[in-house]
Amino acid sequence: MNERSGSCICVSEEVYRELEYGLRLVSGAVEDMAPITRKDFDTRLERLQNALAIAAQVLEPARLNAWVETTDSEFIFFLAEVVGRDGGVKEGLSLSQTHLRLLEAVRVHCARAGITLAEMPAKTGRRSLDFYGPFVQLMAQTAGQLGIRVSTARDRLDDNSATPFTYFVHEVERFLPRAAWSNSLTACARRIERAFSSSGIPRQNSSKS
Numbered sequence: 001m002n003e004r005s006g007s008c009i010c011v012s013e014e015v016y017r018e019l020e021y022g023l024r025l026v027s028g029a030v031e032d033m034a035p036i037t038r039k040d041f042d043t044r045l046e047r048l049q050n051a052l053a054i055a056a057q058v059l060e061p062a063r064l065n066a067w068v069e070t071t072d073s074e075f076i077f078f079l080a081e082v083v084g085r086d087g088g089v090k091e092g093l094s095l096s097q098t099h100l101r102l103l104e105a106v107r108v109h110c111a112r113a114g115i116t117l118a119e120m121p122a123k124t125g126r127r128s129l130d131f132y133g134p135f136v137q138l139m140a141q142t143a144g145q146l147g148i149r150v151s152t153a154r155d156r157l158d159d160n161s162a163t164p165f166t167y168f169v170h171e172v173e174r175f176l177p178r179a180a181w182s183n184s185l186t187a188c189a190r191r192i193e194r195a196f197s198s199s200g201i202p203r204q205n206s207s208k209s
Contacts, residue, residue, distance in 0.1 A: 006064035022138040049110045056103045136195035139169045152189045
């Protein structure tokens, strides 16, 4: 940043730690504000179906109506003894069979959900920028500690007119998740201006900054 903006800024250990903590909070907000897409649901549904399939396979010997490996049957009787407790193995087997039926019912619901999901239009959308106000507040606080003037060029929002504060915010954005980055210094300056307006962040701005 110093090279790009012509500044000479050194960050103390204390400022670095405060900034690091603040960026962790902002990064969490960035992830929370991600748009939900059909792909997200599809991935979770697949994970659930895989887990149910494994659980059902393990409990299948509880039916006692098919040949199974000795180890599998011994495990089921062991599990039935634990589940049955005072009722013994017989009650434990009955409960295990009930659990198995419930798992199978959930698998059916998952299959139906998969069909419904396939018929839904894919959700698209831009990530919410609600995190950006708190982020700029953090940047303004840190800039004050570093002696950086909290300003943008306001009416001259282009890369050639970027202020040290714009450079600073743009560079620190790179410590956030990739989806939170501005595409350019100009886009970053516009985001900062919107944050100034919506969050009431004090600035030391002039059109000649």
